[in-house]
Every structure is written in C-alpha cells, then in structure tokens.
Amino acid sequence: MKPTLVTQTALFIFSLLLYCAACPAQTAQPAPNQTAQKVYVGAYVMNLYEINPDAHSFYADFYLWFRWKGDIDPTGIEIVNRIEDWGANDEPFSDSVTVLKDGYNYNGLRMEGRFFHPFEMERFPLDRHVLDIQIENADYPLDSLVYLPDTANLIRMKPTLRLPGWDIEGCSLTAKTHMYATDFGNTDLGQEPYSNIVLEIPIARPVTYFLLKLMLPLIIVLLSSIGALVIFPSRSYVDARISLPIGGLLTAVFLQQSYSDALPDVGYMVLMDKVYLLAYAVIGAVVMEIILSANYLKRNKDTNLHALRRIEWYMALFLILGFLAGNLLLVFL
Structure with a gap:
C-alpha cells in the first residue's frame, strides 16, 4: 500500500512539473497592437565624451532619423534619461516631412546632450558598461505608435570614433516597452505601456x-x-x-x-x-x-x-x- 501511495505522489508531482513547463510564461509587457503605426528608427553616433562615473553621466552627439507611414508624426520624442535639458541641442533635419520614393515619410534630428547612466564598478578595472539613450514618445501609447530599429542601416557610429581610456565595442538599437508604475493621476486611462527605442553603446576598459x-x-x-x-x-x-x-x-x-x-x-x-x-x-x-x-x-x-x-x-x-x-x-x- 505504501509503495503505491509513494508512486502516485511522484506521478502527481511529475505531471504538475510538466504542466508548468508547458504553460507559456506570463510577461509583464503587453504585445503591441497590430493597428499601431510602425516607425523605423535609425541612429548614427558622431561623438562620445566625458564619461563621468562620479556623476553617473556621459555626453553624446548623434543623429536620429525616422521612417514611417501614417498620420502621427513620431519626431516629437522624449529622451527619458537625459539630464540638463538646458544644455541640450536638438536640430531637425528639415522643418517639414520628406516623402521618400517608397512612400515612407522621413525626418530626423541631430541631438547632443548629457545622459544619465548608473555606472556599476564591481569589476573595476575590468569593468564593462552599456551606455544607453532611452527614446520614447510620451504622447502616444503602445497601441498607437511603435518604434522599431531600422535594420537597413546597421552602421551605427562614425568609424573614426575614439574614446580615450575606453574600448568602444559597437552600437545597436533595441526596441523595448516601457510600462510606468503609475497612472499619473488619470484613473480613466490607468497604466499604459509606451514604445521605447534604446540606443546602446557598450564600452570597456582596455586590458x-x-x-x-x-x-x-x-x-x-x-x-x-x-x-x-x-x-x-x-x-x-x-x-x-x-x-x-x-x-x-x-x-x-x-x-x-x-x-x-x-x-x-x-x-x-x-x-x-x-x-x-x-x-x-x-x-x-x-x-x-x-x-x-x-x-x-x-x-x-x-x-x-x-x-x-x-x-x-x-x-x-x-x-x-x-x-x-x-x-x-x-x-x-
């Protein structure tokens, strides 16, 4: 009788584990609505300087462009981790939107400013950091506007770009979803996710x-x-x-x-x-x-x-x- 009970218990636990493994994991980030306007974002880093772990900040100078089809102008962006807006410089490519031959709308910005990055120094002097510039549109949530990396342009930085004291390992764009843990007092809308495109620049100290x-x-x-x-x-x-x-x-x-x-x-x-x-x-x-x-x-x-x-x-x-x-x-x- 006892071996039978033990066997049944083991089979129950094994079946429960199989069920948990087969169930898809629940994600906290909702998938974008298929009707949302897709915007393809590209970037080109011109300069990177004043890496300051003491102030947890760095300066960057880069181009940012947008290609899209739709009525929403995606160039009204917010840099989530930019600090000292008074010293920032944002210059649009053009005062009006350009329509390309393939039917896409096109415009961009040249941006320069100081950005926040929490430097973790546990691995000093073999530390590696991924500098990030977080870009999103605060006016349109995820179900209206989605930012995606422009895969047609993979060269993300100037070939002659150098950063004294650091090795620049590359540059990439990553699409993410930003969910604020508040409704900002608007109980009618509740918490809404926003599309977020992140320019990532990994750097490391030379060996x-x-x-x-x-x-x-x-x-x-x-x-x-x-x-x-x-x-x-x-x-x-x-x-x-x-x-x-x-x-x-x-x-x-x-x-x-x-x-x-x-x-x-x-x-x-x-x-x-x-x-x-x-x-x-x-x-x-x-x-x-x-x-x-x-x-x-x-x-x-x-x-x-x-x-x-x-x-x-x-x-x-x-x-x-x-x-x-x-x-x-x-x-x-």
Whole structure:
C-alpha cells in the first residue's frame, strides 16, 4: 500500500512539473497592437565624451532619423534619461516631412546632450558598461505608435570614433516597452505601456590598463617583498629581511590609494580591492615567516640553516603561485 501511495505522489508531482513547463510564461509587457503605426528608427553616433562615473553621466552627439507611414508624426520624442535639458541641442533635419520614393515619410534630428547612466564598478578595472539613450514618445501609447530599429542601416557610429581610456565595442538599437508604475493621476486611462527605442553603446576598459598600469607595479612590490625569503636566514640578516616586506606593505597602500582616488564613492569592494587584499595576505605571510624563523633561530642554536632556507624558498614559490591563482579566480569567476 505504501509503495503505491509513494508512486502516485511522484506521478502527481511529475505531471504538475510538466504542466508548468508547458504553460507559456506570463510577461509583464503587453504585445503591441497590430493597428499601431510602425516607425523605423535609425541612429548614427558622431561623438562620445566625458564619461563621468562620479556623476553617473556621459555626453553624446548623434543623429536620429525616422521612417514611417501614417498620420502621427513620431519626431516629437522624449529622451527619458537625459539630464540638463538646458544644455541640450536638438536640430531637425528639415522643418517639414520628406516623402521618400517608397512612400515612407522621413525626418530626423541631430541631438547632443548629457545622459544619465548608473555606472556599476564591481569589476573595476575590468569593468564593462552599456551606455544607453532611452527614446520614447510620451504622447502616444503602445497601441498607437511603435518604434522599431531600422535594420537597413546597421552602421551605427562614425568609424573614426575614439574614446580615450575606453574600448568602444559597437552600437545597436533595441526596441523595448516601457510600462510606468503609475497612472499619473488619470484613473480613466490607468497604466499604459509606451514604445521605447534604446540606443546602446557598450564600452570597456582596455586590458592593458589592468595589466600594465595597475598589476605590474603591484607585482614588482610583491616580488621584492617575497624576495626577503630568498635572503639567507641568518640571525644577522633579520633586520634586512623584515625591512623588505614592511616597505612593500607601505608601497602597496600608496598604490591602492592612487587608483581609489579615481573611483566614485561606492559602498562595496571593487575587483582591484580584492586583488590588493590578496597581496596584503601574501606580504603578511612573508612577515610572519620571517618573525617565526628569527624566533626559532634564537631558541635553537644548532638549526640546519640550509634546510630552513630550502623551506623558505618553497614557501616563496607557493606564495607567488597562490597569488597568481587567486587573481585568476577573481578575474574569471
């Protein structure tokens, strides 16, 4: 009787899981109405500058154009994440709509301004950000107007565009739906979704910045500190041995402060902070080994110094490999 009950329970649970997997997931974003006017949007980025993680903002200069068929003029747009509207510059291509040979209406804007972007710095200095410019029409909801990427023009930025200190990985347009969590006091309409087109520009810091400007000085400091274990463990060399890791510790503190001043005030540890914690642990282990070996030599006059030296050489190799392995785990995990 008991096996039958267990079997029936297992079959019920299995059937319930199959039903849940077969049911389509409910989405919070409604599909656009088929009768909505479709507008094809293209963009071309001319300049990108003043990336400011402290102020969570960046400046962009770009062209934006629209192709559509219908009575609604889609050029009356709102930049959702633009700040400092007083410093913005929006110039239309033409004062009137141009009708193309294929029957589409055409017009556009050249836009320049400052835009908000929340910079997350956990992966600094290997951080990657997707700068976004969110464009929508606040007058017509999703059932009246839909923005779609213009796939006929895939080159989204100037080929010579460069951003000092960053690698620009491309540029793309993505159609999204923006649902405000309020009815703005209009209880007759309720909450309405709006079509949203997002210009996305992924950027990343060069790997050479991490390796040459941040890691190379730290590795030199660590090697000089670990080098104290290579010095022959004699009672007369204790002061010379202990001075190397102590000096390395002070240098590491100043090196960490030099890059921390360039970061915004964040309440969490960035990747480079974790690298320095690992470096502090290595230097601390060197200091402890020198102190322990000095005390051991003081208490034991007949110690085999060559055997102790061999142990410290192995320890130095272990610390170097451990630091490298720890950094690989921090970077790739």
